[in-house]
Amino acid sequence: MNELLLLGLADDELILGWRDSEWTGIAPMLEEDVAFSSIAQNEIGHARAVYELLADDADVLAFDRKPEEYRCAPLVELHLLDWGRTIARRCLYEVADEIRITALMEDDDARVAGLAAKINREEAYHRMHAEMWRERLADTPQFRSAVDELWRYALGVLPPKQREALAARLGREQVDAVERGTHDDAFAALHDEMTMVRRSAPAGAQW
Amino acid sequence: MIWEVFRQDRKGQPFEHAGSLDAPDAEFAEAWAREQYGRRGESVALWLAPRDAVHVVGDWADEFDLKYRRVDGYSIKARLKEARERAAAAGTG
Numbered sequence: 001m002n003e004l005l006l007l008g009l010a011d012d013e014l015i016l017g018w019r020d021s022e023w024t025g026i027a028p029m030l031e032e033d034v035a036f037s038s039i040a041q042n043e044i045g046h047a048r049a050v051y052e053l054l055a056d057d058a059d060v061l062a063f064d065r066k067p068e069e070y071r072c073a074p075l076v077e078l079h080l081l082d083w084g085r086t087i088a089r090r091c092l093y094e095v096a097d098e099i100r101i102t103a104l105m106e107d108d109d110a111r112v113a114g115l116a117a118k119i120n121r122e123e124a125y126h127r128m129h130a131e132m133w134r135e136r137l138a139d140t141p142q143f144r145s146a147v148d149e150l151w152r153y154a155l156g157v158l159p160p161k162q163r164e165a166l167a168a169r170l171g172r173e174q175v176d177a178v179e180r181g182t183h184d185d186a187f188a189a190l191h192d193e194m195t196m197v198r199r200s201a202p203a204g205a206q207w
Numbered sequence: 208m209i210w211e212v213f214r215q216d217r218k219g220q221p222f223e224h225a226g227s228l229d230a231p232d233a234e235f236a237e238a239w240a241r242e243q244y245g246r247r248g249e250s251v252a253l254w255l256a257p258r259d260a261v262h263v264v265g266d267w268a269d270e271f272d273l274k275y276r277r278v279d280g281y282s283i284k285a286r287l288k289e290a291r292e293r294a295a296a297a298g299t300g
Contacts, residue, residue, distance in 0.1 A: 031228045031239035038242050125241075132234050 001109045003054055004071065005159065007061070008180055009100065010050035011072035012157065014062055016093060017043035018194055019076060020086070028083050039126050046119050053111060063198035067183060067191040074178045075153035079186040087133045088146035092154035092170075094130040097123065099165050100158060153178045210236040211261060213254040214244050222254050 020040035027033035051058035075093060080086045101123060104116035137143035151170075155163050155177035167174045197205050210230055213222040225244045230236035236255050244250050 029229065031230060031235075031243065035239055035242040038246055129238055132238060136231070136235075 001053070001107075001112055006050055006054060006112070008071040008073070009104075010047045010054070010061070011070050012076050012093075012097075013043040013050070014047035015070070015072040015190070016076040016089075017041065017047065018190060019079070020090070023083075023086065035129065039129060042122055042126070046122070049115055049119070053115060059198065059204070063195045067188050070183070070187075070191070071180055072183075073153070073157045073180050074182065074184065075150065075157055077183060077187050077190065078150075078153065079190075082142075084137065084140070084142040085146040085150070087130070087137060088143055088150055089153075090126075091130045091134045092147065092150055093157065094123070094127045095169050096154055096157040096166050098127060099162050099169070103162065152176060156180060208232070208236075209258040210240070211256050211258055212240050212244055213256070214250040215252040216250065218251055222252075225250075225253075227258065 017040045020036060020043070024033065024037040024040075027036050047062065048058045051061040055061050075089060078089065080089060098120075101116050101120050105113050105120060107113040107116065134143075151172060152175050155166065155174065156179050158166055160177075163174055163177065208229065208231060209227050211227050212225045214225040215222045228236065228239050228243065230239055233255065240253050240255055244253055
């Protein structure tokens with residue numbers, strides 16, 4: 001089991017789920033607000049399932065690490081303040097995630113392969129949602145420039161050997177990727193907010 | 208574009224109006240209807256219809272007071288009571 005890769009995957013899902021949840025209540029349409037929030041919640045569910053492969057208590061991995069210990073790709077932690085770039089990120093992320101998840105479905109470890117297949121079934125709906133938006137926005141200058149801007153970040157979601165597949169799928173040339181391992185300044189604030197409940201009730205909050 | 212959403216609780220049950228949503232085309236309408244009317248497992252099927260496609264009938268002329276066609280003038284309750292009493296009497300007789 002490639003624990004570092006799985007930790008990166010789980011952190012990507014947790015942080016993207018967190019960032020996308022920031023649209024709850026303020027998405028451009030009420031209907032999309034519900035859909036986008038639901039997808040964000042699914043991603044956090046995937047993160048939990050992967051953390052549980054790696055540790056007995058998912059919360060320990062999700063909330064008890066220091067900011068610099070998170071392995072998420074810089075793409076997912078970007079604090080994007082407009083809808084076009086948020087959707088561009090989702091579209092890029094879904095394609096990268098599909099390449100990564102389908103590879104994991106062939107993993108030698110049956111638990112990893114089984115979980116990847118389970119995640120993939122739910123991701124099929126996320127891809128449909130992203131593709132629907134991509135088709136609608138593809139011709140707008142805002143969306144095109146957002147994809148250009150985020151492309152080098154998207155490459156950083158995948159290990160180098162899977163990047164050619166991503167470039168081929170999207171019809172783009174490979175460029176220098178923004179690699180995992182560093183965080184931008186906004187991540188500290190995200191981490192602080194995300195771990196607030198955990199820090200206030202270390203034994204586990206009751207709802 | 209407004210879409211009217213009808214949902215079915217269980218197979219074989221009638222579809223009932225669940226609500227409406229604003230979506231630019233059938234694809235968006237489907238994605239959003241799935242989230243709003245299906246993600247908790249509350250529906251086995253949905254019907255989505257553009258509001259414009261619904262032919263609405265809402266005016267009921269009753270100029271000649273045809274209330275004999277309605278049932279609200281009949282007291283079913285009293286007649287049922289009588290019938291039950293007759294049936295009971297016949298049963299013991």
